[in-house]
Amino acid sequence: xxxxxxxxxxxxxxxxxxxxxxxxxxxxxxxxxxxxxxxxxxxxxxxxxxxxxxxxxxxxxxxxxxxxxxxxxxxxxxxxxxxxxxxxxxxxxxxxxxxxxxxxxxxxxxxxxxxxxxxxxxxxxxxxxxxxxxxxx
Amino acid sequence: xxxxxxxxxxxxxxxxxxxxxxxxxxxxxxxxxxxxxxxxxxxxxxxxxxxxxxxxxxxxxxxxxxxxxxxxxxxxxxxxxxxxxxxxxxxxxxxxxxxxxxxxxxxxxxxxxxxxxxxxxxxxxxxxxxxxxxxxxxxxxxxxxxxxxxxxxxxxxxxxxxxxxxxxxxxxxxxxxxxx
Numbered sequence: 001x002x003x004x005x006x007x008x009x010x011x012x013x014x015x016x017x018x019x020x021x022x023x024x025x026x027x028x029x030x031x032x033x034x035x036x037x038x039x040x041x042x043x044x045x046x047x048x049x050x051x052x053x054x055x056x057x058x059x060x061x062x063x064x065x066x067x068x069x070x071x072x073x074x075x076x077x078x079x080x081x082x083x084x085x086x087x088x089x090x091x092x093x094x095x096x097x098x099x100x101x102x103x104x105x106x107x108x109x110x111x112x113x114x115x116x117x118x119x120x121x122x123x124x125x126x127x128x129x130x131x132x133x134x135x136x137x
Numbered sequence: 138x139x140x141x142x143x144x145x146x147x148x149x150x151x152x153x154x155x156x157x158x159x160x161x162x163x164x165x166x167x168x169x170x171x172x173x174x175x176x177x178x179x180x181x182x183x184x185x186x187x188x189x190x191x192x193x194x195x196x197x198x199x200x201x202x203x204x205x206x207x208x209x210x211x212x213x214x215x216x217x218x219x220x221x222x223x224x225x226x227x228x229x230x231x232x233x234x235x236x237x238x239x240x241x242x243x244x245x246x247x248x249x250x251x252x253x254x255x256x257x258x259x260x261x262x263x264x265x266x267x268x269x270x271x272x273x274x275x276x277x278x279x280x281x282x283x284x285x286x287x288x289x290x291x292x293x294x295x296x297x298x299x300x301x302x303x304x305x306x307x308x309x310x311x312x313x314x315x316x317x
Binding site for chain 1: 181223239313
C-alpha cells in the first residue's frame with residue numbers, strides 16, 4: 001500500500017513539473033511576440049508604410065493598445081512613444097533606445113495619442129498629415 | 138530493487154534530456170522567427186510604384202505636364218520627384234556611404250514600338266537597379282539585394298494617343314529589413 005502511494009506522488013510531481021515547463025515556454029513565446037524591440041519595429045514600419053500611402057490633410061488613427069500597455073509597464077509616457085523627426089518615425093516603448101524607419105512621402109506629420117473624456121489614453125495614436133511647410137490649423 | 142533504481146535514474150536522465158531538447162528547439166524556433174527584422178521592402182516598393190502611377194495619370198489620362206507641343210516634355214524628368222512629393226534623401230548616414238535607398242524609372246512606350254521607349258526618366262540611386270535583374274534562386278543568399286516592383290499601365294494623352302507605361306520602383310534599405 002505504501003509503495004503504491006509513492007508512485008502516485010511521483011506521478012503528480014512529474015505532471016506538475018511538465019505543466020510548469022509548458023507554462024514557462026508559453027509565457028516565453030508570448031513575451032517574445034510582444035517585446036519592446038519587436039513591437040517597436042512593427043509599429044515604426046507600419047506607421048512609415050501608412051504615411052507613404054497618405055495624402056496631405058489626412059488624419060490617420062492607429063490602434064497601438066499593446067504599445068501603450070508596454071510603454072506604461074516600462075515606465076514611459078505613451079505621449080513619448082512615437083516621434084517623427086523629418087522623414088523618420090521613431091517608436092520608443094522602453095527606456096533603452098527605440099526603433100526608427102524612414103518614409104519617402106514629403107509631408108509633415110504630427111503624431112499624438114488619443115485621449116478619452118477623462119483625459120486618459122485610449123490606446124489609439126493619431127497622425128495628422130499636412131503638406132510640407134504648411135502651418136497647423 | 139537495485140536494477141529498478143538504476144532504470145528510474147536512467148529514465149530521469151532521459152526525461153531531463155528530452156525537456157532540454159524541446160526547450161532548446163522552442164528557443165531556436167523563436168529566435169529564427171523573431172530574430173530577423175520584418176522585411177517590408179516589397180510593400181514599400183509597391184506603394185512607391187502606386188504613388189508614381191497616380192502622379193503620371195488620372196483616370197487613364199496622362200498629366201498634361203508631360204507634353205509640350207505634342208511631344209514629351211524633357212524637363213519633367215528634373216521635377217517629377219518634387220511634383221510627386223517624394224523625398225529620397227531621408228536617412229543621412231544610412232549604409233556605409235550614406236547613400237540614397239530609393240530608385241525609380243518610368244518608361245513610356247508607343248503601341249507601335251514596345252521595345253524602345255519613346256520617353257523615359259529616373260531618379261534616386263541608380264546602383265539599386267541592377268539588383269532587379271539578378272535571378273534570385275536562393276532567397277537567403279539574395280535577401281540583401283534591393284526589392285523591386287514593376288508596374289505596367291496603359292494611358293492616353295489628351296490627343297488620344299495610347300501609351301504603355303512601365304514603372305520600376307526599387308527599395309534598398311537592407312540594413313533595416315534583413316538580418317546582417
